[in-house]
Amino acid sequence: MIALGCDHGGYELMQEVKDFLEHEGLEYQDFGCYSMESVDYPVYARKVTDAITQGVCEKGILICGSGIGISITANKVPGIRAALCTDCFCAEVTRLHNDANILALGGRVVGVGLALKIVDTFLNTPFSGEERHARRIRLIEQEED
Ligand code: RB5
Numbered sequence: 001m002i003a004l005g006c007d008h009g010g011y012e013l014m015q016e017v018k019d020f021l022e023h024e025g026l027e028y029q030d031f032g033c034y035s036m037e038s039v040d041y042p043v044y045a046r047k048v049t050d051a052i053t054q055g056v057c058e059k060g061i062l063i064c065g066s067g068i069g070i071s072i073t074a075n076k077v078p079g080i081r082a083a084l085c086t087d088c089f090c091a092e093v094t095r096l097h098n099d100a101n102i103l104a105l106g107g108r109v110v111g112v113g114l115a116l117k118i119v120d121t122f123l124n125t126p127f128s129g130e131e132r133h134a135r136r137i138r139l140i141e142q143e144e145d
Pocket of ligand 1 (some may be wrong): 067
């Protein structure tokens with residue numbers, strides 16, 4: 001199950017992402033927002049991070065205008081690794097190396113065609129499982145003394 005969240009800046013692109021997921025037969029849960037009316041992106045970032053940390057969803061896609069605010073918010077949550085991607089290379093590498101569990105996109109940054117390729121790459125690339133990458137992920141989660 002994929003958790004989806006956006007603000008008004010990401011709303012239009014999210015409709016395209018939902019169409020794509022449906023076409024691919026992938027299940028999602030849409031946590032809003034549900035219109036172009038101005039809203040606060042941290043609210044929707046937290047709905048998606050909650051769904052992941054509570055085990056309701058395995059991965060998430062977050063979209064705001066730039067992708068920045070919504071990914072900054074998501075990355076404050078322990079266990080969340082949100083990757084803001086503007087190309088397929090980053091989408092592939094963040095799954096292989098970082099085991100990213102959220103893809104962040106900028107609805108005002110990438111066009112629909114590229115965005116959907118990024119989504120496809122992110123969802124279909126597994127974590128490499130290599131020890132050096134697993135070690136680095138553990139270090140990300142390590143609490144400061
Ligand atoms: C909303 O205008 C915009 O600030 C938001 O979508 C996002 O780009 C913030 O990082």
